[in-house]
Amino acid sequence: MKSVTDLATLARFILSSDCQSIVILTGAGVSVASGIPDFRSPAGMFDTLRPELIPFLKTATERQRKLMALDPTYVVERGMFLENSFPYLEVRRPFILGVRDKKWKPTIAHHFASLLHKKTNKLTRVFTQNIDGLTYAVNLPEDKIVSVHGTIGKAGCETCGQDMDFKNFCAEVETKIKDIYSPDLGPKESNHILCQCCGNATVKPKTVLFGSSLPTEFFDKAAQDLPTTDLLIVAGTSLVVSPANSLVNNIPSDTLRVVINNEPVGQELGIEYGTNTKRDFFARGDCDKVFMDLIDELGWLTDLNGETNNLPEASVQLIKAKLRR
Ligand SMILES: [Zn+2]
Structure with a gap:
């Protein structure tokens, strides 16, 4: 027994x-x-998307900013990402590059x-x-x-599913996405990272956004x-x-x-x-x-x-x- x-x-x-x-x-x-950081749970998201950072997400609309202030997990919501991929990429930038650099x-x-x-x-x-x-x-x-x-350690397109090499994706994040935590580290303004396959600005780490189905x-x-x-x-x-x-x-x-x-x-x-x-x-x-x-x-x-x-x-x-x- x-x-x-x-x-x-x-x-x-x-x-x-x-x-x-x-x-x-x-x-x-x-x-x-x-x-x-625990960047999926609401508590973890409150740590990474501190309310005082929200005004720095300049590409977000007024409505999007209000929703993020109420609930920071909105930034990892699928509808929000498809509307505007910058807030997600700007919030995640240090974690994407940290994973690439094996910081943890x-x-x-x-x-x-x-x-x-x-x-x-x-x-x-x-x-x-x-x-x-x-x-x-x-x-x-x-x-x-x-x-x-x-997982954050792989990249792909949320629209068409096409994979993107993670190192190439990170190079794009580094040069095109603003760092809202340390503005000196990245470009002054964010620029779109386009999918090589469908042309949409919806390439991201292959994590499951809220509102998406599981793999x-x-x-x-x-x-x-x-x-x-x-x-x-x-x-x-x-x-x-x-x-x-x-x-x-x-x-x-x-x-x-x-x-x-x-x-x-x-x-x-x-x-x-x-x-x-x-x-x-x-x-x-x-x-x-x-x-x-x-x-x-x-x-x-x-x-x-x-x-x-x-x-x-x-x-x-x-x-x-x-x-x-
Ligand atoms: Zn695509």
Whole structure:
């Protein structure tokens, strides 16, 4: 009988023959240690689109500015983007170029996925709700990753779907899009980035705008992976955004579910907390810390320590402290 009561028994289950297929669902919490802004949630958007910046979005109409002041997520709304792509590109400029320049490093949680794949070959998929691209920054085959809400690290046209090389797109952003945060960095006025295929000024990072449908890949891979999943790890997500949160119920009824988070989540979806749960285990804490402890229980801490040049400094210190004990 599989029963997980702590990270040690979880590690044993992962390494056992009972566990052949592992799916991971991640949210903003796994990227916190990287220092990257959470630029999808309303709270994160309020951080990046501070009200005092809105007057600098000179291309926006009065109506658009009012709507953004009320709710900054309006800037990532599809209708708004198709009307006028400048506010979105101006707000996102430092993040697009920061992703290109690898300004933010993947965390221990991201490295866990690549270690799991390398060491056990049991990682079926990482479904990430994050658009920060950090899941791609560890040594993991791209087909192991489903970016539920798209990713900022690729570019394409919102009108016709044509891909644009990300480096070329970034070069255009750098020379054509005004930096509203540091006006000295970019051009004085924004100029359109045109799609080579349809000619519209609707090229952007391949993230899912509010009001757009999710990539079909999400539904295809979920249908393919979930019936045979032995372990679902839910990390750093509040499980309030559907349909990503449907993963916790679209698995067999005896599949183990592990929640790694600072607080319990998903009770309304049926995840159980307390001493009598049969299939759910809650590892409370920061994602970086819990994943490091799990990696330690799996005996992979030395491997993780070998990745220190691709980890944030705070994570490196966490690993060094663990190794000293
Ligand atoms: Zn196009």
